[in-house]
Amino acid sequence: MMQELVVAVIVVVAAVAVMRRYLPRTVKRGLRLGAARALRALGWESAALRLEREAEAAASCLTGCGSCGGCGPKDAGVTQTEFAITPESMKGNPRR
Numbered sequence: 001m002m003q004e005l006v007v008a009v010i011v012v013v014a015a016v017a018v019m020r021r022y023l024p025r026t027v028k029r030g031l032r033l034g035a036a037r038a039l040r041a042l043g044w045e046s047a048a049l050r051l052e053r054e055a056e057a058a059a060s061c062l063t064g065c066g067s068c069g070g071c072g073p074k075d076a077g078v079t080q081t082e083f084a085i086t087p088e089s090m091k092g093n094p095r096r
Helices: 001-022 025-042 046-058 088-093
Strands: none
Touching: 001 025, 025 046
16 A cells, blocks of 8 residues: 555656646646645635736736737847768768
8 A cells, every 4th residue: 555655646647747847838828827826715825826826827928929018129140051961971970
C-alpha cells in the first residue's frame, strides 16, 4: 500500500513538471485561473490571490511580440547567415 502511494506521488510530481515545461502559456494561464477559482471556493484566499497574480503577470506578454516592450529595439540589424553543406565540400574531408 505504501509503495503504491509513493509511486503515485512520484508520477504526479513528474507529470506536473512536464506540464509546467511543455504546455503553452495560454493553457498554463487557464490552469492557474481554474486552480485559483477552486482555492477560492475552498476558502484559501491568499493562495488564490497569489495564483491570480502569477496568471496576470504571465498574461502581459501573451498578446504577441512587442506588446510588453521586453523584446528590445525593433530594428536590431541582426542578419542571419545562410550556409549549406554540399556533397562536393564533403568529398575532401576524412571520415572518422
